[in-house]
Amino acid sequence: MPHSTAPPDACQWLTQSLLRPLPAPLALNWLFDKGSLTRRLTWLSNDGFSVTPLFEGWQPLREDECVVLGLAPASIGWVREVYLRGHGQPWVFARSVAARSALQGDGLHMDELGSRSLGELLFCDHAFTRQAIEVCHYPRQWLPTADQADGLWGRRSRFDRGPLSVLVAEIFLPSFWHALHDHPENC
Structure with a gap:
């Protein structure tokens, strides 16, 4: 079951220019980095990176997702x-979410990714353009039960290729920050 049961106003997504107060420089660096998060995590983990699917399927998208994707409220999308x-x-x-109408016939088979990284696919296909990165303290109700905590930083951005838009949100869990602070190069 997807994790999307929070009030629609639970998160105010902001670009870096509107974000006040700013997070610590190390957090800021990771939140607004425009490169591939998959590549950075692979580097941080010394190639110990992997992807574990939790949920994949069609469902009504959240209100904040529909707004960013330019869809009617409760539009069906791939989650x-x-x-x-x-x-x-x-x-x-x-x-990651995308509208059903945009995915049909586009050739991006999000349902076939399995344990492969969607981010790596988006960064390898140069036809995708990335829109502005926005951040917020992600609502605990939108997280898996085991990771529900207040104040976790999340970021999202939309990747566009023609009529297809994929909205990708990434929420940094406490174990990430511990690993980052324990890393000898701490970057």
């Missing part, structure tokens, strides 16, 4: 929720 892991530990909870 993919995964853990991005370092050395087997869940470091990031990721939720």
